[in-house]
Structures are given as C-alpha cells and as structure tokens.
Amino acid sequence: MTAPTRAGAPGPGAVLALLGVLVAATCLLPLGYVVVSSAQLGPGEAMDFLVRPRVGRLLWNTTRLLLGGVTLSVVLGVACAWLVVRTNLPGRHLWHGLLAAPLAVPAFVNGWGWVSTTHGVRSFWGAVLVVSLSYYPLVYLPTVAALRRLDSGLEDVAASLGHRSVATFLRVVLPAISPAVLGGALLVGLHLLGEYGALQILNYPTLTTGILDQYRTSFNGPAATLLALVLVAFCLLLLALELLARGQRRRSRVGSGVNRLATRTRLGSSAAPVVLGLTGLAVLSLGVPLASLARWLVRGTSTAFPVGELTSATFTTLGLAVAGGLVATVAALPVAWLAVRHRGVLAxxxxxxxxxxxxxxxxxxxLALVTVSIRSVPALYQTIPLLVLGYSILFLPRAVVSVRGTLELAPPVLDDVARSLGCTDVEAARRVTLPLILPGLGASLALVSLAVSTELTATLLLSPIGTNTLATRFWQQAYSVQYGAAAPYAVLLILLSVPATWLLSRAANRDGLRAPVRPLGAVT
Structure with a gap:
C-alpha cells in the first residue's frame, strides 16, 4: 500500500524526473555549446581550418599517443596484475601497494619530475612512457579485482583439457576478465584525450593543448570549440570501440562458483628477472618523480616554504574537493534513483x-562554462559556484556509478514494508534506503574529491582571481621553470592523494584465501 499524496501535488517519481532532467540538461550544456559554437564558422571556413597542417599534426600526435599510451598501459596493468594475483611473487602485497601508488602522483607532477631530470623525455616516446607510468594503475586495479573474483573452476576445466599456463591465460582467463581490462583501457584513453598539464610540460602538442593555445593566442572561440568537437569525436570513437570489443557475450554465472582462488604459478628461476623488472617499473613511475622532488627541495635555488601560501592553497584544495564531491554526490542521487527504481526510457x-x-x-x-556565464549569467563568471559546477559536470559519472552500484543492492521491498507501516515515500527513502546506500555515497564523495584535488585545466580557467589550489600553484611555479618553488606544492598534492589511493588498492586486493602453487609453464 502506497501512502496517499495531496491532490494536485506531484508524486515522488515526478519530482525525481524533474531533478533528473535538470541534472541531465546541465551535463549536456558543454556538449551543446561545442556544437553551437562550432557551427558559427560555417562549413567552408570550418573545413579550411581543419585541413591546416597544424591541425593535421595535432590529430596525428593525438592518435599515436592514444595507441601507444593505451597499449603500454594495458600491457603493464595486465602483466602486473597477473604477477601479483596468479603467481608466488615474493612480497606480492608490498608490490601491490607499489604498483597502485602512481595514482597518488598526478600526471603533470610526474611529467615535471621527468623533465626536470632530463629534457630527453620531450619526445613522442617520452610522452608515451610518462603518461603510461601515470595511468597504467587504471588498468591494473580493475584487473586485480577481476582476477580475485574469477571462478577458478574455469581454469580447472582448462587443466582437465591439458592446457598449460600461458594457453589457459590467453584462452580462458583473459576473455573472462576482458570487461575490466577494456574498462581500464577506456579510462586511460579518456584521460589521455583530456590530459593537458603533463603534455604541455613534455612539449608534446595534442588536440587538448591545441585548444587552449588557440583560445589564448587568437581568442577565437569557434575555432577552439571546433577542435573540441574533433576531440569529442575521438571520445565517442573510443566509447564505440570499447563497446564493440566488449561484445554481447554473457559473462555472468549462476551460483557462487568454486570457493577458492586459482592455483598460483611458481616463478622458479624467473623470480629474479620478474622482481628486477618490477623494481625498474617502480623506479620509473615513483622513483624518478619523488627523487626529483627531493632534489629540488634540497638543492633548488628557488626553493621556498611560504607557510601562508602553502596553508591557504591546501585548505582551498580541500574545501573545493569536499564541495565538488558533495555537489556531485547529491546530483547523482536522483539520476541513480531513477535508473534503479523507476526504470524506463526517460530514466x-x-x-x-x-x-x-x-x-x-x-x-x-x-570553455563552455566561461562562455555561457559571460553571455547569460555574468555574475557567475569567475566565482566559486561556477568552479564547483564545472567539477560536478566533469566528475558526475564517477558519482553516478558509485551511488547506483550500492542502490542496486538495496532491496525495494524494504521501502514497500515501510510504506505499508504508514511512511510516506520520502520518509521510507530517508529512514530505510539512504542508510543502506551510505557506503556508495561515501565512495562517491571520496572518488570525486580525489579527482577535484588534482584537477588542473578547468581550475586554471574557472577559478576566481586570487584563488589558488595546490595544482594551480604548482603549475604556475613549474611553468616558470622555478622547480624548487613548485616542489612543496607537489609534495602536498601527493600527500593528499595517498589515503584515497590506499583505500582503492586495499579494496581491489581483498582475497583472504591462500592458494596452492604450480610450476611456471606446467599444465594447470
């Protein structure tokens, strides 16, 4: 029995739909702006602009960076995940932490660490190396989690058919964990398309750096948004390729599967080279930027510790991170609620x-929010609310995924019971459902806050004059080649990112079962 509503008053479904439409319209605002602004050029002018050699170089650089960066990230992420989960790697729990740790080092800090060590990294291969070292954990962590959850009975069947370790991995394990690998690869690709700070420091021009250069040098908004439209096409192509690679194959199973982990492969004589390789990876991804930080903190002629500025930037970063996380989480609630509890075309x-x-x-x-605010709501231009709105639009998908994942596990029948006892729909949601989805709300807040604290490009354009975050202060000093002055801000950025990174790595590494060991290359 559903509690009655006042005559003429909109029901909870209508209110949710209205809120959801408002959130959706806000999220689509930048895409609409890109299309409308690009259309101002006209077909002929737009074509003349796109066939310029400069644009061709940006397209070529972006394409090969995507191919190289995503490929290397997938190879590193999958190989490291298999070593940690499926072998008797010495100190594998320690290695798991080290392999996930690069998430705590923003890509632009990593790029700065490499460039301040050697300018030889300013090349295509240097850019591929640096961005892959920064983003391969986005493949590694979901692959680890997928390998943990994989039913070992699949590998037992392969063993009964005489398949060896490599064949079992390629023909059984890899197809089973492909959604996690493809999802991680998609995240890497999207990050590479949107990466600005690291690539600008590495002097490797792509569409993203070209957009900002076009806006700053010629103030030609339509031309910049035309490049953005090309970038959006790249993004949609990535989404389509990921969907195509995922296919329609069902990977779910009935039942819980075998209640043990798959047998671990004994590395044997390969253990020493494997450990040496992982040590090299840790040195490249963590050692170089951290050693560069330490060197510039100690020896930099511009090194200074302005306590007031450091404190102000830290509290500003924390405040914006919490505000962005809260707004995105609140905005995600009606979207996730409609998707789970009011399924339909509109939802x-x-x-x-x-x-x-x-x-x-x-x-x-x-760029979209700057232009729209100047033309339509000038009072919002260069204000904190506009900056927080930009964060919410950018990172709302992370919040929706987190909230929906938990809401799916909250039984709707509990709401029905609450309503049968006299609660209204709102009271049932507040007293029954919301307490059940608090973990999802907490995860959403943490994920978005972490992303906000290290966000650079939107903050550079949207932040009010005089508002500095750790990321923007670091960028200002590093871009002026004052490496010593930039180092303290980078250290604080990393320290702020460590707790969230640790929680993510811990969540992905939950297993608790001890697995037997088999020799490398033997029949599984």
Missing part, C-alpha cells in the same frame, strides 16, 4: 546523458 536517457561529460576534457567544459 535511461537521463542516466546516459551524464556520461558525455566523462568524454570531455576539463578544458572543454571550462
């Missing part, structure tokens, strides 16, 4: 509309 359309924001780099969202 599906509203939920899907938030994901294009994940395909747009920060600079595109910032």
């Amino acid at each position: 599906t359309a509203i939920e899907r509309s938030v994901y294009p924001a994940n395909a747009l780099p920060g600079i595109v969202v910032a």
Whole structure:
C-alpha cells in the first residue's frame, strides 16, 4: 500500500524526473555549446581550418599517443596484475601497494619530475612512457579485482583439457576478465584525450593543448570549440570501440562458483628477472618523480616554504574537493534513483546523458562554462559556484556509478514494508534506503574529491582571481621553470592523494584465501 499524496501535488517519481532532467540538461550544456559554437564558422571556413597542417599534426600526435599510451598501459596493468594475483611473487602485497601508488602522483607532477631530470623525455616516446607510468594503475586495479573474483573452476576445466599456463591465460582467463581490462583501457584513453598539464610540460602538442593555445593566442572561440568537437569525436570513437570489443557475450554465472582462488604459478628461476623488472617499473613511475622532488627541495635555488601560501592553497584544495564531491554526490542521487527504481526510457536517457561529460576534457567544459556565464549569467563568471559546477559536470559519472552500484543492492521491498507501516515515500527513502546506500555515497564523495584535488585545466580557467589550489600553484611555479618553488606544492598534492589511493588498492586486493602453487609453464 502506497501512502496517499495531496491532490494536485506531484508524486515522488515526478519530482525525481524533474531533478533528473535538470541534472541531465546541465551535463549536456558543454556538449551543446561545442556544437553551437562550432557551427558559427560555417562549413567552408570550418573545413579550411581543419585541413591546416597544424591541425593535421595535432590529430596525428593525438592518435599515436592514444595507441601507444593505451597499449603500454594495458600491457603493464595486465602483466602486473597477473604477477601479483596468479603467481608466488615474493612480497606480492608490498608490490601491490607499489604498483597502485602512481595514482597518488598526478600526471603533470610526474611529467615535471621527468623533465626536470632530463629534457630527453620531450619526445613522442617520452610522452608515451610518462603518461603510461601515470595511468597504467587504471588498468591494473580493475584487473586485480577481476582476477580475485574469477571462478577458478574455469581454469580447472582448462587443466582437465591439458592446457598449460600461458594457453589457459590467453584462452580462458583473459576473455573472462576482458570487461575490466577494456574498462581500464577506456579510462586511460579518456584521460589521455583530456590530459593537458603533463603534455604541455613534455612539449608534446595534442588536440587538448591545441585548444587552449588557440583560445589564448587568437581568442577565437569557434575555432577552439571546433577542435573540441574533433576531440569529442575521438571520445565517442573510443566509447564505440570499447563497446564493440566488449561484445554481447554473457559473462555472468549462476551460483557462487568454486570457493577458492586459482592455483598460483611458481616463478622458479624467473623470480629474479620478474622482481628486477618490477623494481625498474617502480623506479620509473615513483622513483624518478619523488627523487626529483627531493632534489629540488634540497638543492633548488628557488626553493621556498611560504607557510601562508602553502596553508591557504591546501585548505582551498580541500574545501573545493569536499564541495565538488558533495555537489556531485547529491546530483547523482536522483539520476541513480531513477535508473534503479523507476526504470524506463526517460530514466535511461537521463542516466546516459551524464556520461558525455566523462568524454570531455576539463578544458572543454571550462570553455563552455566561461562562455555561457559571460553571455547569460555574468555574475557567475569567475566565482566559486561556477568552479564547483564545472567539477560536478566533469566528475558526475564517477558519482553516478558509485551511488547506483550500492542502490542496486538495496532491496525495494524494504521501502514497500515501510510504506505499508504508514511512511510516506520520502520518509521510507530517508529512514530505510539512504542508510543502506551510505557506503556508495561515501565512495562517491571520496572518488570525486580525489579527482577535484588534482584537477588542473578547468581550475586554471574557472577559478576566481586570487584563488589558488595546490595544482594551480604548482603549475604556475613549474611553468616558470622555478622547480624548487613548485616542489612543496607537489609534495602536498601527493600527500593528499595517498589515503584515497590506499583505500582503492586495499579494496581491489581483498582475497583472504591462500592458494596452492604450480610450476611456471606446467599444465594447470
């Protein structure tokens, strides 16, 4: 029995739909701006601009960076995950922490660490190396989690058919964990498309750096948004390729599967080279930027510790991170609630509309909000609310995924019971459902806050004059080649990112069962 509502008063479904439409319209605003602004050039002018040699170089650089960066990230992420989960790697729990730790080092800090060590990294291969070292954990962590959850009975069947370790991995394990690998690869690709700071430091021009250069040098908004439209096309292509590679194959199973982990492969004589390789990876991804930080803190002629500025930037970063996390989480609630509890065409359309924001780099969202605010709501230009709105649009997909994942596990029948006892729909949601989805709300807040604290491009364009975060202060000093002055801000950025990174790595590494060991290359 559903509690009655006042005559003429909109029901909770209508209110949720209205809120969801409002959120969806806000998220689609940057994409609409890009299309409308680009259309101002006209077909002929737009074509003349796109066939310029400069644009061709940006397209070529972006394409090969995507191919190289995603490929290397996938190879590193999958190989390291297999070593940690499926072998008797010495100190594998320690290695798991070290392999996930690069998430705590922002890509632009990593790029700065490499460039301040050697300018030889300013090349295509240097850019591929640096961005892959920064983003391969986005493949590694979901692959670890997928290997943990994989039913070992699949490998037992392969063993009964005489398959060896390598054949079992390629023909059984890899197809089973492909959704996690493809999802991680998609995240890497989207990050590479939107990456600005690291590539600008590495002097490797792509579409994203070209957009900001076009806006700054010629103030030609339509030309910049035309490049952004090309970038959006790249993003949509990535999404389509990921969907195509995922296919329609069902990977779910009935029952819980075998209640043990798969047998671990004994590395034997390969253990020493494997440990040496992992040590090299840790040195490249963590040692170089951290050693560079330490060197510039101690020896930099511009090194200074302005306590007031450091404190102010730290509290500003924390404040914006919490505000962005809260706003995105609140905005995600009606979207996730509609998608789970009010399934239908409208609910599906509203939920899907938030994901294009994940395909747009920060600079595109910032340009859209700057232009719209100047033309329509001048009072919002260069204000904290506009900056927080930009964060929410950029990172709302992360919040929706976190909230929906938990809401799916909250039984709707509990709401029905509450309503049968006299509670209204709102009271049932507040007293029954919300307490059950608190973990999802907490995860959403943490994920978005972590992303906000290290966001650079949107903050550079949207932050009010005089508002500095750790990321923007670091960028100002590093871009002026004052490496010593930039180092303290980088250290604080890393320290702020460590707790969230540790929680993510711990969640992915939950197993608790001890697995037997088999020799490398033997029949599984």
